[in-house]
Amino acid sequence: MGKIPSYSEALEILKKYNKEDFHIQHGETVGYVMRYFAKKYDPDNVDFWQIVGLLHDLDFEMYPEEHCVKQVELMKSEGLDESIIYSTTSHGYGLTGTESKPEKQMEKILFAADELTGIVGAAALMRPSKSTLDMELKSLKKKFKDKKFAAGCSRDVIKQGAENLGWELDELLNETLEAMKEMERGQ
Numbered sequence: 367m368g369k370i371p372s373y374s375e376a377l378e379i380l381k382k383y384n385k386e387d388f389h390i391q392h393g394e395t396v397g398y399v400m401r402y403f404a405k406k407y408d409p410d411n412v413d414f415w416q417i418v419g420l421l422h423d424l425d426f427e428m429y430p431e432e433h434c435v436k437q438v439e440l441m442k443s444e445g446l447d448e449s450i451i452y453s454t455t456s457h458g459y460g461l462t463g464t465e466s467k468p469e470k471q472m473e474k475i476l477f478a479a480d481e482l483t484g485i486v487g488a489a490a491l492m493r494p495s496k497s498t499l500d501m502e503l504k505s506l507k508k509k510f511k512d513k514k515f516a517a518g519c520s521r522d523v524i525k526q527g528a529e530n531l532g533w534e535l536d537e538l539l540n541e542t543l544e545a546m547k548e549m550e551r552g553q
Contacts, residue, residue, distance in 0.1 A: 368447035373397075376417045379444050384427045393420045395483050395549065396476070402545035403475050414449075415472050421446075422454045422476060434458030434466070461523065468530065478527020481519045482542045485509060488516040490546075498546045506539055 371379065380393050400419030404412040421441070429436040434455040441451045456466040456473040457480050468477045489509040490498045509515050510524075528538040 368442075368450075369445045370414065370447050370450065371417060373413065373417060373420070376420050379446075380420055380424060383424050383440060386427055389423065389427045392483070393423060395487065395546070396420070396422055396480055398549040399479050399483055399542060399545040400472070400476060402548055403479070403541070404472070407471055407475075411472075418450060418453045418472065419476060421450065422457050422480065424454065432463070434462040434464040471531070474527065474530045478524060478531055478533075478538055479542050479545075481523050481527075482538065483546065484519040485516045485524075486543055486546050488519075498543060498550050501543060501547075503536065503540050503543060506543055507536070510539065 377394075380390060384390055384393070397416045397418075397420030401412055401416040404415035408415065423433070425435075425437040425440055426433050434457070437455055438451055441454070452466050453470070453473050453476065455464045456468040457476045458464045459467045459477065468474045486498060486501075486506060489506055490496060490501060492509075493501060510521065513521065524538070525535060528535045531538070
C-alpha cells in the first residue's frame, strides 16, 4: 500500500511536475470541485477526493502525448497509493492510452467535471465581474452550446460524463458551477 499524501504534500508533488501557473491553478480548481462533490456523496473521504482532483493532470504539462500513462510511473516514483493512481488516470479513459476505466462515483465525477471546469472558468473571465458568483446556469448553458467558446474543452466528454453518472447535463453544469462559486467564496 502506497502513500496518501496530505493536501500540502500533494500540492508539492503537483508543483514538482508542473511549473505553469495555469496547470497548477487547474489542479487546484478540479481538486476543490471534487471536494465539493465529496461533501455530498462521500463525506468520509473529502480529502481523498480533493487530492485526486489536485493530482489528476500530474503528467500533462511535461508529457502531454503520454497523458494519464506517464502519470502511473511518476506517481509510483512518489510512492503514491494505487487508489490515487487508478482514480487520477481514469479521467482519461477512452481519450488517452490509459486502461483505467472510471467505475466509482468519484472517478465518474472527475471524468465529467474536469473539462467542464475549463468552460466555467472561461465563462467567468468573459463576465464584467470576472467571477462565477453572479453567473447563472442559463448563461453557462449558452456558453456550453457555443462550440467555438472554450473550444479546447470537449462537450462530448462532458455529456458522456453526465450520462455515465446517470445525471441530466443541467445537473452536472449547475453542480459544477455551484462548486466553483463555493471555491471563489473561500468556503
